[in-house]
Amino acid sequence: MEVEKKCISPSCGLTYSVYNDIYRCSCGYLLDIEYSKYPDKSLIDTFYNRRNPGGNIFNESGVWRFRELINFVNIDTEDLDECSKYFVSLDGSEGRLSRPYKMSKVADYAKMPADNLFLQPEGYNPSGSFKDNGMAAAVTHAKLLSIKKLICASTGNTSASAAMYASNEGLTCEVYIPRGEIAPGKLGQAFQFGAQVLQVDGNFDDALAKSLNIAKIEGGYTVNSVNPFRLEGQKTIIFRILEHLNWNPPDWIVYPGGALGNISSCGKALMDLYKWGWIKKIPRVLVVNAEGANTFYELVNGLFENTKLLWNNGKPDIELIERYYENQEKEKRYPKTHATAIQIGKPANIIKALRTIEFTNGIVEQVADEDMMDGMSVVGINGFDCEMASGSVPSGIMKSRQKGLIKKDDIVVGVLTGRQKDPSMIIKYHSDNSNKFAIPPKDS
Numbered sequence: 001m002e003v004e005k006k007c008i009s010p011s012c013g014l015t016y017s018v019y020n021d022i023y024r025c026s027c028g029y030l031l032d033i034e035y036s037k038y039p040d041k042s043l044i045d046t047f048y049n050r051r052n053p054g055g056n057i058f059n060e061s062g063v064w065r066f067r068e069l070i071n072f073v074n075i076d077t078e079d080l081d082e083c084s085k086y087f088v089s090l091d092g093s094e095g096r097l098s099r100p101y102k103m104s105k106v107a108d109y110a111k112m113p114a115d116n117l118f119l120q121p122e123g124y125n126p127s128g129s130f131k132d133n134g135m136a137a138a139v140t141h142a143k144l145l146s147i148k149k150l151i152c153a154s155t156g157n158t159s160a161s162a163a164m165y166a167s168n169e170g171l172t173c174e175v176y177i178p179r180g181e182i183a184p185g186k187l188g189q190a191f192q193f194g195a196q197v198l199q200v201d202g203n204f205d206d207a208l209a210k211s212l213n214i215a216k217i218e219g220g221y222t223v224n225s226v227n228p229f230r231l232e233g234q235k236t237i238i239f240r241i242l243e244h245l246n247w248n249p250p251d252w253i254v255y256p257g258g259a260l261g262n263i264s265s266c267g268k269a270l271m272d273l274y275k276w277g278w279i280k281k282i283p284r285v286l287v288v289n290a291e292g293a294n295t296f297y298e299l300v301n302g303l304f305e306n307t308k309l310l311w312n313n314g315k316p317d318i319e320l321i322e323r324y325y326e327n328q329e330k331e332k333r334y335p336k337t338h339a340t341a342i343q344i345g346k347p348a349n350i351i352k353a354l355r356t357i358e359f360t361n362g363i364v365e366q367v368a369d370e371d372m373m374d375g376m377s378v379v380g381i382n383g384f385d386c387e388m389a390s391g392s393v394p395s396g397i398m399k400s401r402q403k404g405l406i407k408k409d410d411i412v413v414g415v416l417t418g419r420q421k422d423p424s425m426i427i428k429y430h431s432d433n434s435n436k437f438a439i440p441p442k443d444s
């Protein structure tokens with residue numbers, strides 16, 4: 001087999017066929033997609049040339065433009081007829097507009113030289129978040145299996161993306177959301193794209209548990225980030241960053257941390273490229289949690305039981321994580337932040353994310369809600385749009401600069417994960433003169 005699924009635990013390493021929707025190994029760990037053939041570095045020119053798409057939507061797509069690097073359907077990717085038979089794309093729009101941009105006002109705020117800081121607005125995807133990169137890939141896999149129903153739990157953007165691709169492909173879609181805890185714009189999208197919304201009394205962690213259970217009992221293809229094909233699609237976020245920097249890796253890549261799928265995908269992309277000999281230097285990853293949903297921050301930094309949670313060659317201290325979750329329940333410390341996209345207490349990809357931290361010598365920071373609002377707002381006055389969870393990126397960079405972890409001369413790329421879908425937040429922010437970037441309205 002040229003491509004298979006493989007358990008991420010090095011001491012297990014069981015493999016599975018890609019022609020089923022098993023996403024968890026019998027040993028309990030999640031799976032990776034493994035390619036036995038190493039893609040040739042000369043593809044860099046091919047990718048660049050496809051930016052003149054010549055009427056081909058798979059060249060236009062910022063996901064499928066890199067199709068040789070995520071060829072889990074195992075086809076001849078030059079053959080257009082074959083591509084259109086297999087690949088799912090919203091007419092080439094996923095990942096098409098997102099690449100790194102310089103934003104001088106964000107740089108000022110983050111105490112970075114303007115030329116050293118880049119931000120990549122993944123909100124400029126068709127459904128308004130980075131999730132479309134992964135969804136195009138996951139729904140491609142669903143199509144390979146002739147699946148008719150998608151299912152997911154969501155803090156809002158996964159359901160918007162899943163519903164959009166499902167309706168475009170003529171599939172049904174069920175989305176489990178924590179009642180009252182998702183931005184109105186995101187909930188509206190799920191309805192508008194014709195999904196069946198199922199409201200769960202509880203938080204995202206409860207909604208995920210429920211949707212995974214229903215998928216098991218009633219069937220349905222899970223498109224949450226436990227799905228390794230989704231993470232393959234999200235690798236293209238890294239490919240676009242690197243392409244923009246002429247494949248010279250930056251010093252840092254910065255993401256918000258929610259279920260930690262994105263950070264896991266980032267690690268997988270860097271591990272693949274390193275293994276294939278495409279990059280020599282490995283950027284350090286900075287993951288930013290909300291203070292009110294900081295499981296990863298606390299565990300990685302040893303704030304629980306004075307023990308740092310480590311990848312530990314694939315043998316992390318699972319019991320430490322379990323005790324942390326038990327303690328969360330006992331103390332009724334449920335995730336609480338206005339950045340609902342990252343209001344997650346039990347990050348489903350925590351083990352894969354530990355591997356990313358280990359491989360990239362990464363760090364985990366946390367920021368307050370007020371800081372995320374400032375971060376979101378300073379992106380806005382640069383003429384770009386992002387939501388509060390994405391605002392954790394500028395504020396996390398600022399905080400790490402202050403602590404001296406990020407150096408002034410470092411090249412930093414931050415991922416702005418999604419577009420604003422709750423305008424009431426930004427109106428409220430600007431109505432209060434005491435906010436750092438507020439421009440309050442005047443009566444005229």
Ligand SMILES: *Cc1c(COP(=O)(O)O)cnc(C)c1O
Pocket residue numbers: 129130131157158225256257258259260261262263341342387389390417418419
């Ligand atoms: C989903 C999402 C996140 C969190 O990503 P994870 O992969 O769950 O860590 C952050 N920001 C936005 C806007 C999102 O939609």
Ligand SMILES: [Zn+2]
Pocket residue numbers: 007008009012013014025026027028029
């Ligand atoms: Zn295993």
